[in-house]
Amino acid sequence: MRKSPTPTSKEIVVTEDSFLASKTDLKGIIKYSNREFTRISGYDEKELIGQNHNIVRHPDMPRCIFWLLWNTISKGNEINAYVKNLCKSGEYYWVLANVTASVDADGNIVGYYSVRRKPAASALIKIVPLYKELKAIEERNSNRKEGIQDAMNHLNTMLEQKGVSYDEFIITI
Ligand SMILES: Cc1cc2nc3c(=O)[nH]c(=O)nc-3n(C[C@H](O)[C@H](O)[C@H](O)COP(=O)(O)O)c2cc1C
Numbered sequence: 674m675r676k677s678p679t680p681t682s683k684e685i686v687v688t689e690d691s692f693l694a695s696k697t698d699l700k701g702i703i704k705y706s707n708r709e710f711t712r713i714s715g716y717d718e719k720e721l722i723g724q725n726h727n728i729v730r731h732p733d734m735p736r737c738i739f740w741l742l743w744n745t746i747s748k749g750n751e752i753n754a755y756v757k758n759l760c761k762s763g764e765y766y767w768v769l770a771n772v773t774a775s776v777d778a779d780g781n782i783v784g785y786y787s788v789r790r791k792p793a794a795s796a797l798i799k800i801v802p803l804y805k806e807l808k809a810i811e812e813r814n815s816n817r818k819e820g821i822q823d824a825m826n827h828l829n830t831m832l833e834q835k836g837v838s839y840d841e842f843i844i845t846i
Contacts, residue, residue: 693789715761735807737824
């Protein structure tokens with residue numbers, strides 16, 4: 674088992690002109706990482722390739738966001754999500770990630786692709802407390818699956834109250 678870095682409170686700010694890209698197979702194993710994604714992660718390319726993409730998962734991230742991500746992309750749909758990632762150094766960075774399925778000539782999903790950009794500071798003002806809330810809801814339930822479902826219910830209730838879909842919320846936030 675690989676040991677996850679201990680998170681620190683130091684943030685790495687992604688620059689406006691950065692595109693952080695990676696590709697995975699169907700199981701989320703990293704097959705490609707562009708120079709900027711590799712650089713910011715703090716890992717060497719050879720340390721990333723072949724690893725599960727959760728190598729950069731930050732413990733502050735609610736599990737329900739990844740549940741939603743996989744539920745969406747495995748159906749061939751695209752998703753945009755705010756993600757806090759963990760660097761090898763324990764530092765973190767925020768991105769707005771776009772994740773899509775890559776399909777072959779017959780329309781079969783053969784892998785996934787993600788490109789990440791610097792998020793607007795105004796969006797993070799809303800996302801940071803929302804993710805804290807979702808994470809706390811997840812942790813309140815000792816059953817991991819049920820915790821994710823509780824957090825999804827909370828997210829959906831919030832979206833219903835606002836009268837927007839998840840996609841609209843992410844784009845307009
Ligand atoms: C193309 C692609 C890109 C991904 N990018 C990230 C990422 O930047 N950060 C992250 O924590 N998870 C990312 N994930 C999700 C991970 O595969 C994983 O579901 C997540 O880190 C949660 O870990 P867990 O599934 O082991 O709980 C990505 C998945 C795919 C398919």
